[in-house]
Amino acid sequence: MNLKKLAVRYTGSTEEPIMAYIDYMEKGTVMASDITVSSEIEVLNPDLVIATLSGEDAKLYMELTITRGRGYDGANTGIIVTWLSG
DSSP states (O other): OOTTEEEEEOOOSSOOOOEEEEEEEEEEEGGGOOBHHHHHHHHSSSOOEEEEETTOOOOEEEEEEEESSSSSSSSSEEEEEBOOOO
């Protein structure tokens, strides 16, 4: 997994966490552009490789919580990606 380098920008007005999802069900390379986000979130590096899946039944499902700030917090129960202001 390569989420530490994911960069997103939030253009909305709420301070509440925003959910994003990866739901990839095939052999191949999962890119940041495969992340499903609301229209208020912009993925700044869509060419970032998140993971490479191999095998006929390969699947990856993730729920990402996006919050204000900078950094990555994978130590807690969920993955948290923080957004850049602007």
